[in-house]
Amino acid sequence: MRLEILPVLGIGDVTEGDDLAALIAGAAPWLRQGDVLVVTSKIVSKAEGRLVDVPADGPERLTARDEVLAAETARVVATRGATRIVQTHHGFVMASAGIDASNVDKTRLVLLPKDPDASARALRAALRDRFELDVAVIISDTMGRPWRNGLTDVALGVAGMPAIRDHRGEIDPYGNELQLTQIAVADELAGAGELIKGKCDQVPVAVVRGYPGTGRADDDEGAAVLVRDAALDLFSLGTAEATAAGLRAAATLADGPGSTPADPAVVARAIAAVAEVVAPGTVFTHVTDDEVRAGMVATVPGWPEQATGLLLGAPPTPVDQPDLVRFGADLQRLRTALAAEGVPSALLPPPAGSAASAALAI
Amino acid sequence: MRLEILPVLGIGDVTEGDDLAALIAGAAPWLRQGDVLVVTSKIVSKAEGRLVDVPADGPERLTARDEVLAAETARVVATRGATRIVQTHHGFVMASAGIDASNVDKTRLVLLPKDPDASARALRAALRDRFELDVAVIISDTMGRPWRNGLTDVALGVAGMPAIRDHRGEIDPYGNELQLTQIAVADELAGAGELIKGKCDQVPVAVVRGYPGTGRADDDEGAAVLVRDAALDLFSLGTAEATAAGLRAAATLADGPGSTPADPAVVARAIAAVAEVVAPGTVFTHVTDDEVRAGMVATVPGWPEQATGLLLGAPPTPVDQPDLVRFGADLQRLRTALAAEGVPSALLPPPAGSAASAALAI
Numbered sequence: 266m267r268l269e270i271l272p273v274l275g276i277g278d279v280t281e282g283d284d285l286a287a288l289i290a291g292a293a294p295w296l297r298q299g300d301v302l303v304v305t306s307k308i309v310s311k312a313e314g315r316l317v318d319v320p321a322d323g324p325e326r327l328t329a330r331d332e333v334l335a336a337e338t339a340r341v342v343a344t345r346g347a348t349r350i351v352q353t354h355h356g357f358v359m360a361s362a363g364i365d366a367s368n369v370d371k372t373r374l375v376l377l378p379k380d381p382d383a384s385a386r387a388l389r390a391a392l393r394d395r396f397e398l399d400v401a402v403i404i405s406d407t408m409g410r411p412w413r414n415g416l417t418d419v420a421l422g423v424a425g426m427p428a429i430r431d432h433r434g435e436i437d438p439y440g441n442e443l444q445l446t447q448i449a450v451a452d453e454l455a456g457a458g459e460l461i462k463g464k465c466d467q468v469p470v471a472v473v474r475g476y477p478g479t480g481r482a483d484d485d486e487g488a489a490v491l492v493r494d495a496a497l498d499l500f501s502l503g504t505a506e507a508t509a510a511g512l513r514a515a516a517t518l519a520d521g522p523g524s525t526p527a528d529p530a531v532v533a534r535a536i537a538a539v540a541e542v543v544a545p546g547t548v549f550t551h552v553t554d555d556e557v558r559a560g561m562v563a564t565v566p567g568w569p570e571q572a573t574g575l576l577l578g579a580p581p582t583p584v585d586q587p588d589l590v591r592f593g594a595d596l597q598r599l600r601t602a603l604a605a606e607g608v609p610s611a612l613l614p615p616p617a618g619s620a621a622s623a624a625l626a627i
Numbered sequence: 628m629r630l631e632i633l634p635v636l637g638i639g640d641v642t643e644g645d646d647l648a649a650l651i652a653g654a655a656p657w658l659r660q661g662d663v664l665v666v667t668s669k670i671v672s673k674a675e676g677r678l679v680d681v682p683a684d685g686p687e688r689l690t691a692r693d694e695v696l697a698a699e700t701a702r703v704v705a706t707r708g709a710t711r712i713v714q715t716h717h718g719f720v721m722a723s724a725g726i727d728a729s730n731v732d733k734t735r736l737v738l739l740p741k742d743p744d745a746s747a748r749a750l751r752a753a754l755r756d757r758f759e760l761d762v763a764v765i766i767s768d769t770m771g772r773p774w775r776n777g778l779t780d781v782a783l784g785v786a787g788m789p790a791i792r793d794h795r796g797e798i799d800p801y802g803n804e805l806q807l808t809q810i811a812v813a814d815e816l817a818g819a820g821e822l823i824k825g826k827c828d829q830v831p832v833a834v835v836r837g838y839p840g841t842g843r844a845d846d847d848e849g850a851a852v853l854v855r856d857a858a859l860d861l862f863s864l865g866t867a868e869a870t871a872a873g874l875r876a877a878a879t880l881a882d883g884p885g886s887t888p889a890d891p892a893v894v895a896r897a898i899a900a901v902a903e904v905v906a907p908g909t910v911f912t913h914v915t916d917d918e919v920r921a922g923m924v925a926t927v928p929g930w931p932e933q934a935t936g937l938l939l940g941a942p943p944t945p946v947d948q949p950d951l952v953r954f955g956a957d958l959q960r961l962r963t964a965l966a967a968e969g970v971p972s973a974l975l976p977p978p979a980g981s982a983a984s985a986a987l988a989i
Contacts, residue, residue, distance in 0.1 A: 266634060266823060267631060267632065267633050267634070267823070268631065268632035268819075268822060268823055269629060269630065269631050269632075270629065270630035270631075270632070270819070271629050272628060272629070343861040343862065345861055348861070350861065352774075357774075358773070358774040366803060367799050367801075367803050367805055367806075367808075368799045368800065368801060368803070369801060369803075370801055371801065371802070371803065407808075407810070410772055410773070411720070411772070411773050411855075411860060411861065411862035412714075412719075412720040412854075412855050412860060412862065413781070413811065413814070413853050413854065413855055414791065414809065414811065414852060414853050414854070414855050415790070415791045415809045415810060415811025415812075415814070415853060416808065416809060416810055416811060417810065417811050417814050417815050417818075418815070419775070428777070429776065429777045437729050437730045438730065438829065439729075439730060439731060439732055439733065440733070441728060441729050441730070441731075441733065443729055444729075446729075446769075446778065447776065447777045447778060448769070448777060448778055448779065448821065449775065449776065449777025449778060449779050450777075450822060452775070452777065452779050452818065453779050453780070453818035453819060453821055453822050454822065456779075456814065456815035456818045456819065457630075457632070457815060457818065457819035457822065459810065459815055460630060460812060460815050460816065460819065460835075460838060461628060461629070461630055467800065473822075476822060490776060491775050491776050491777060492774075492775065492776070493773075493774055493775055493776050498773060498774055498866075499705040499707055499710070499712065499773065499865040499866060499867065500705065500773035500774065500862045500865055500866055501866050502866045502869070502870075503861040503862055504860075504861060504862055504863050504864045504866075504869045505861070505869075506869075507864070507866045507867075507868075507869030507870045507872075507873065508869045508870070508872050508873040508876065509873060509967050510869075510870050510873060511869065511870040511871060511872060511873015511874040511875075511876065511877065512873045512874075512876060512877050512963055512964075512966050512967035513873075513900065513963075513964065513967045514870065514873065514874060515873065515874050515877030515878070515960075515963045516877070516897075516900055516901050516904075516960045516961070516963040516964035516967060517900065517901060517903070517904050517960070517964075518904070518960070519904075535878075538875065538878055538879065539878050539879060541879070542878075542879050542880070542881075589951035589952050589954075589955060590951050590952075590954055590955040590958065590974075590984060590985050591955060591974070592952055592955055593951060593952040593953060593954055593955020593956040593957070593958070593959070594955040594956060594958055594959035594962075594974060595955070595959075596952065596955070596956055597955070597956035597957075597959035597960060598877075598878050598879070598880070598959060599878070600956075601874055601875075601877045601878040601963070602874075602875065602878035602879075604874050605871050605874035605875045605878060612952075612953070612956060622952060623952050
């Protein structure tokens with residue numbers, strides 16, 4: 266087995282309405298069944314008219330660019346300085362939503378194709394129906410990634426082959442069952458295509474020849490399978506954004522408690538976390554004896570039924586008035602430390618007759 | 628221009644002490660100057676003896692695996708369930724620190740090479756000095772990534788070529804200067820090599836032929852240039868980890884204030900953020916008149932010199948005692964909301980004669 270990566274030369278400027286299948290078939294009469302075409306998304310966008318006009322320069326250009334970015338953004342993921350990493354409406358997470366100012370006139374910006382999988386399917390169908398070429402089509406674009414410098418080309422749209430090659434369930438030569446081995450071959454093919462394209466060389470299409478199992482399948486799910494659900498993504502927000510979200514969550518901390526008993530070790534950890542910042546002499550007591558607790562909570566007005574734990578708080582006791590405002594702030598600190606450990610709480614008056622000044626239901 | 632990707636067949640099991648250069652040169656006598664060898668890191672680790680013994684199964688195996696992972700981990704980045712994404716001592720961010728249980732006997736785990744760039748340089752030197760083959764060497768491994776499903780092969784070590792192809796400063800055909808265009812070609816080459824290797828096919832080495840500019844350079848910086856500095860990384864911690872860090876920061880919120888005046892719009896935003904959760908009737912007032920503020924702060928004990936702003940807080944005024952504990956908690960909420968907006972603050976007694984019950988220096 267052997268792969269070849271070949272450039273398609275001679276595709277000049279692409280403008281709106283151009284027949285991409287004809288341009289490609291014309292420039293590459295040597296295409297064969299089973300080839301994988303890696304088509305730069307920019308020429309797809311140009312042919313589809315996915316461009317917007319902007320001022321060529323000046324502050325109006327920056328304003329216009331920001332407006333275009335806002336329109337293309339479904340969700341902001343992370344920002345720092347001029348860098349805006351956002352999730353597009355397709356689900357792709359990219360700097361500047363993939364909006365491109367290069368390789369186009371200064372008065373225009375190129376947007377991503379609206380539906381790259383549909384574009385890939387249409388191009389594949391056109392090549393098959395009109396030029397009798399049964400090929401797979403990958404629409405590629407250049408993306409950055411966390412943790413690693415440099416950019417690579419990846420797949421935005423795929424037709425005629427599965428985007429992921431799945432090895433799960435296979436057995437290796439040592440008898441181990443392979444786990445977690447789904448290879449994003451469409452991204453690897455996109456990257457391989459980029460090696461031959463360069464960035465200024467006017468080679469918008471590369472052909473990968475020899476990759477098995479392509480060009481004959483029409484039931485694939487496209488590149489959409491490469492987009493990870495935000496709910497399953499461990500990096501759906503940048504670190505700074507998430508930290509700020511944590512601070513905001515602390516500011517608007519909802520009342521608990523939760524439905525599972527709090528682990529005493531976890532409660533102790535939260536108390537220890539705020540020990541250095543609360544007023545010296547402030548005392549927090551986790552009441553762990555079931556009987557004692559039952560007796561106490563029976564006297565607390567508004568004690569929530571589902572609460573399983575009781576924390577008492579007492580401010581320092583100087584000769585004069587205790588600083589209850591400071592004590593209230595310190596209780597909020599403790600509630601936030603508990604929340605950081607996954608323990609919700611509610612602030613309540615202390616049990617009747619207790620030396621404490623407040624109670625937390627946890 | 629055209630690239631070929633060729634498999635090196637016939638390299639069998641690799642064990643500690645094996646001469647990789649001899650194995651590769653022997654299996655691929657057709658290698659040429661300028662070829663790029665993509666060598667799976669696993670055979671490098673095996674030859675270098677980077678394996679550890681673990682129980683074949685049972686709970687002791689899980690314990691042993693956890694200990695090995697801890698030893699390979701420089702920093703935990705994100706966890707969920709059984710998934711542990713960590714930064715290794717090399718700086719790579721990978722699930723399970725790249726520790727591999729596949730394609731090896733059940734009683735062993737394969738670790739990453741200790742210094743993949745050094746391994747790449749050594750292999751390149753051996754092939755050149757002993758077999759007169761001037762080739763570039765990429766040591767590759769399989770990695771997941773945020774936001775996109777599936778895995779791809781990337782470069783852990785590189786010798787004989789630059790890992791990044793830099794287009795910055797070039798001019799495109801429209802006269803635009805290219806920005807931000809550093810292509811991680813070593814990762815694209817690694818991915819291209821994976822296309823021919825498969826996961827169970829016993830093809831641990833692929834050759835990419837025809838990529839220009841390789842095999843003659845010895846002043847490259849290896850794959851280390853692909854590792855992004857954690858300080859420059861917008862995703863150095865997982866979202867959940869960072870949110871918890873924000874909650875912990877709120878719990879231990881330090882006293883401000885900062886040295887730059889707080890924007891009144893920002894202060895208003897923070898007040899609005901907590902409006903729904905503080906006791907109804909609580910009033911927060913941002914004193915913006917310079918003269919009035921100067922007069923007030925002069926009477927506040929312990930007013931910090933560098934403070935430029937004053938916020939007053941007054942609890943609701945029922946006929947009976949105001950709930951100062953609740954008020955203190957609400958002040959802490961406001962301080963946290965201000966911190967989320969980047970405004971540090973300090974909690975102080977109110978100005979003498981004021982109707983407020985507390986002051987915040989901002």
